[in-house]
Amino acid sequence: MCGLSGFWAPRGGAVEPMTALAQAMTQRIANRGPDDAGAWADADCGIALAHQRLSILDLSAAGHQPMQSACGRYVMVFNGEIYNHGELRGRLKAEGNAPDWRGHADTETLLAGFVAWGIEPALDATVGMFAFALWDHRDRILTLARDRMGEKPLYYGWQGGTFLFGSELKALRAHPCFEGHVDRSALSLLLRYNCIPAPHSIYEGIFKLRPGHMLQIGMAHFAAHETPAQQAWWSLSEVIRRSCTSRILGDEQAVVDELEQLLARSVRDQMLSDVPLGAFLSGGVDSSTIVALMQMASSKPVKTFTIGFDDAGFDEAAHAKVIARHLGTEHEELYVRPRDALAVVPRLPTLYCEPFADSSQIPTFLISQLARQQVTVALSGDGGDELFGGYNRYLMARTAWRRLNRLPPAARRALAGALRGVSPPRWDGLIRLASRCLPKRLRVANAGEKAHKLAGVLQLTNGEAFYKQLRSHWEDPGSVVIGGDEPADSLMDAGGLTAADSLEQWMMAQDAQTYLPDDILVKVDRAAMANSLETRVPLLDHRVVEFAWRLPLEYKIRGEEGKWALRQVLYRYVPQAMIERPKMGFTLPLGSWLRGPLRDWAEDLLDPARLRREGYLEPGPIRRIWDMHLAGKSNEQYRLWDVLMFQAWLAAQ
Numbered sequence: 001m002c003g004l005s006g007f008w009a010p011r012g013g014a015v016e017p018m019t020a021l022a023q024a025m026t027q028r029i030a031n032r033g034p035d036d037a038g039a040w041a042d043a044d045c046g047i048a049l050a051h052q053r054l055s056i057l058d059l060s061a062a063g064h065q066p067m068q069s070a071c072g073r074y075v076m077v078f079n080g081e082i083y084n085h086g087e088l089r090g091r092l093k094a095e096g097n098a099p100d101w102r103g104h105a106d107t108e109t110l111l112a113g114f115v116a117w118g119i120e121p122a123l124d125a126t127v128g129m130f131a132f133a134l135w136d137h138r139d140r141i142l143t144l145a146r147d148r149m150g151e152k153p154l155y156y157g158w159q160g161g162t163f164l165f166g167s168e169l170k171a172l173r174a175h176p177c178f179e180g181h182v183d184r185s186a187l188s189l190l191l192r193y194n195c196i197p198a199p200h201s202i203y204e205g206i207f208k209l210r211p212g213h214m215l216q217i218g219m220a221h222f223a224a225h226e227t228p229a230q231q232a233w234w235s236l237s238e239v240i241r242r243s244c245t246s247r248i249l250g251d252e253q254a255v256v257d258e259l260e261q262l263l264a265r266s267v268r269d270q271m272l273s274d275v276p277l278g279a280f281l282s283g284g285v286d287s288s289t290i291v292a293l294m295q296m297a298s299s300k301p302v303k304t305f306t307i308g309f310d311d312a313g314f315d316e317a318a319h320a321k322v323i324a325r326h327l328g329t330e331h332e333e334l335y336v337r338p339r340d341a342l343a344v345v346p347r348l349p350t351l352y353c354e355p356f357a358d359s360s361q362i363p364t365f366l367i368s369q370l371a372r373q374q375v376t377v378a379l380s381g382d383g384g385d386e387l388f389g390g391y392n393r394y395l396m397a398r399t400a401w402r403r404l405n406r407l408p409p410a411a412r413r414a415l416a417g418a419l420r421g422v423s424p425p426r427w428d429g430l431i432r433l434a435s436r437c438l439p440k441r442l443r444v445a446n447a448g449e450k451a452h453k454l455a456g457v458l459q460l461t462n463g464e465a466f467y468k469q470l471r472s473h474w475e476d477p478g479s480v481v482i483g484g485d486e487p488a489d490s491l492m493d494a495g496g497l498t499a500a501d502s503l504e505q506w507m508m509a510q511d512a513q514t515y516l517p518d519d520i521l522v523k524v525d526r527a528a529m530a531n532s533l534e535t536r537v538p539l540l541d542h543r544v545v546e547f548a549w550r551l552p553l554e555y556k557i558r559g560e561e562g563k564w565a566l567r568q569v570l571y572r573y574v575p576q577a578m579i580e581r582p583k584m585g586f587t588l589p590l591g592s593w594l595r596g597p598l599r600d601w602a603e604d605l606l607d608p609a610r611l612r613r614e615g616y617l618e619p620g621p622i623r624r625i626w627d628m629h630l631a632g633k634s635n636e637q638y639r640l641w642d643v644l645m646f647q648a649w650l651a652a653q
Contacts, residue, residue, distance in 0.1 A: 002065070003032030003052040003529075004077035005166035006133050007175055008045075008142060008222060015043045021175065022050035028170040032079070032529045040066040040075055047135055047142065051077040056273055056377060056534055062103025069111040070099035073138050079167055080130030080152045081536065082106035083269035088113055088125060119143060119214070120233050127269065127541060131209070133165055142217045148234045149383070149540040150198070150211030150517030153525060157206035158225050163217065164206075168526075169353035172206065179205070180653070187355075187616065188477035188484035191642050194357040195519040199230065200487070202354040202649075211517045212236065234542070240509050243549040244501055255555060256568040259547065263569060266541035267293040267379070275376040278303030280367055281331070283319030285390070285563050285570055285579060286381030290538055292327055292573035294379065301330040305371040305378070307363055308335045309588065322578055334370045341366065341588060342597055348645065349652035351530045357473075357645040358519050359590045359637070364527040372531040382520050383539035386512040387548040388563040389556035392450075393470045394504045396457075398557055401466050401503070404458060412458040419455040424448025424635045448635065463503040467510060473639050480621050480643075502553050512545075591637040595630055602626070602640070605647035614650065617643065 005025035009018075018041035026037065033052030041048035051065035068075045082088070085106035092098040092109075097116035102108060106128070113122030114134070129151035134143040144165055146154050156165040160177035172178055181204040186196050198208035207227075209215060212234040221228055232238075248255060267290060271277060279294055281287050281304040294302045304324050308317025317333050324331035344362045351365065371378045385391045404412060422430075427448030453470065460466050469475070477486055521537075528535040538544070555565045570579065594602055604610070606626055608619035622643055629636040 002054055002077075002079040003029035003167040003171070004050065004065075004079050004131070004133055005029070005164075005171035005174075006047065006049040006077065007165070007177075008047045008163040008217070009177075010046060010161055010222075013043060013046075015041045018043060018046075018048040019050070022048035025166060025171040025174045026050040026052045028174045029166070029168050029529075031532055032167060034532050036064060038065055042135070042137070045140060049075065049077045049133055049135065054376070054532055054534060056081065056275055060103055063105035063107065065107060067105075067107050067111060069115050070102075071115055074111055074114055074134055074136055076107065076111055076132055076134045078107045078110065078130060078132040080128060080132075080147060081270075081272075081534075082110055082126050082128040082130065083272060083541075084125075084127040085109040091125075092116055119145075123214075123233050127543070129536070129540070131167065140219050143214060144209055144216075145214040145233065146209045146211055148212045148236070148542045149512075149521070149537075149545065151521050151525070151537060151540060153522070154209040155201060155206055156209065156215065156227075157201075157203075158227065159205060161225060163222065163225075163227075169201065169203065169206065170350075179203075181205075182616065182650075184481055184484035184616065185487045187646060188481045188486040190355050190357065190646060191474040191477040191480055191639075192472050192486065193514075193518070194473055194638065194642050195522060196354060196356075197514050197518045211513070236509075236513055236545070239546050239549055243546075246550055247552050248547075248550045248555075249552070252555075252568075255551070256565060259544075259565050260569045260572070262541070262544050262547055263289065263538065264293050264297065266538040266544055268297050269541070270379055270536040270538050271297060273377050276303070276374060277377040277379070278305060278371055278375040279379040280304075280371065280381070281306050281320045281324060281329070282316050282381070283321075283323045284316070284381070285567055286384030286539065287320075288323045288381075288574055288579065289384070289566060289570045290379055290381045291323070291329060292570060293538075295327045295329060296573070301328055303371075303375055304329040304331045305367055305374075306331070306333045307367045307370060308333060310335065310337075319578075323574060326574055326578065332370060332374070334366070336363070336366055338593070338597065342593065345598065345601070346648075347530075349649040352522075352526050352645075352649070355646040355649040356522060356526070357638075357642040358523050359588065359641050361523050361527055363588055364523055365530060368528040368531045368533050368535075372533040375533070377534045377536060378528070379536050379538060380524060381539065382524060382537050383516065383545075384563060384566055386508055386516045387539060387545060388566045389504060389508060389553070390562040391511070393467070394507055394557060394562060395560060396454075396470070397463065397466065397503045397507055399560070400454065401457065401463065407458075416455040416458040419451045419458075422448075422451070423633055424452055425632055427451045452634070463506070466503075467507050471515070473642050480618050482616055482618060504557060505553055508556075590641065591629070591635045594637060594640060595632075599630075602644055605644055605651070606640075616646070616650070 003026055006022055019039035023039040030052050033054040035055040036053035039050040049066045066075050066077050088109050092112055099112055129147045131146045131152040131154035153167055155169055159179050162177040164172045164175050166172050183204045186200040186202050190196050198210045201208055210230055212232055213230040214233050215230050279291050281291050291304055306317050306320035341362050344365050431447040456469050524535050558564045611617050611619040625636040625639055628634045
């Protein structure tokens, strides 16, 4: 994994100061690649590229970047891995297009593919995760591109007449032309979704490249300071549309066999590394499946890592240990004390280059820190929920929403009032008391919070609004953000997804294109990169993704349980009894921490005078929910965390 940056300036200047400036930009993200650094500039055109390298494949100087193609036409900075680059080299050789290879880096392979086949055909041939900037000497075109599912980040935009780009905003901020005006509309999105969806960023004029998209800027665009529209070189929307007319039908055993083969191939490909490699293991379906397939492909015990908490309501370490023992992995666990987790909080504004408020960022950072002590690469199980129907909201769409939608409006209002009439802590206590008598499917974590969510759902009239309600933290961000008109964003833009044959599939499609790249993958990338750890996600191999979308819904959700097909693969390696437990998620006791050890920190950031002075957020509604939370009348941890992460980020600028 690496970090890249660069700029295209109207008055280039001399090569030395240009390369020094580009290198200063990547120094801000040196944690992404501490093993090597380089910069390149073309003074005549005014363009400069820089790179920080985390050496994974080809540890020699032959992997140094920026890297030029053998013919001299292209120069590139690349972040990521091309897992099938060996196959691509074989194809280039067979076609007579292979250069005299300088090493075995995948960056060199991709450059040769661009020369031989063109940019889009070469990208179509890849299996991997990446973001890159490519300069074409001959045609004077700058190409920015991002992988299919959005595993690797890339920001860009015009600032003061200069075009800036980089892996993280920290790199762009190092350029003297950077303006850094907060985009209040993006801030509204943060309060609704706890992250800022692409293509928006927290800064005016700076954007994220969407997953599966590329951007090409030529001299005409540069002269006019124009940014052409992002172009899709691969489209998940198209995959989903096509899947609705090409569903996989037939023998269940054959379907599970094919899924297992696809996953096994993806895992084998992603185990390619010249440095030590391991995996995160929570003991859940997704990570256990990945580790089981890794162990099958390995001749020695796989290194696995998990963290636990003393609070049983948030601890998954015991489950992970059982799975690790069964599979025979070399397992490491770290039980996190509250002070260990709390020590991460002051670092969050610098770990995440823009405000980001998924509180599982804390345990994700800690497990990355643990893994980096022994390995440089870690595989994770992310993506299984979105592809195979694992989130509780899909089950709610299947059961609660359909049933509740049949109730008369008066009955729905009465039920909503009853649910809200009991405080979330009281609901939690009642569920705990009744847990021994309840079936497993009703033993849910955070029951009180979910009961109040359900009360809100009862007021809705359609499935799309139901989904947005479940995804929203602040339901009316415009009442909190001063001058923050919430933009129409991709979450509610069907983008051709109306062809999805059920509300559940539609919700999965939305999550796969928004929640997954904008929240989950951002969380993992920044937490891992802060520790100079590369993470890989075998479930997001595009061949697995395309297969998963062709599966009918009954291969994903059956009865009250999701991930049916994925579970059948896992049960071939792990007894079902080891996996059967309520979905917990990667959470921590944030609500109680805000009332306890984090209270003074939060009080300072939420001080009404401070909020008025800064001028971004209305103090009134924020103080109301803060007071309710402190009094234990409701659990407002998520809405408060959204505000606190912005406030902490703002203070760090």
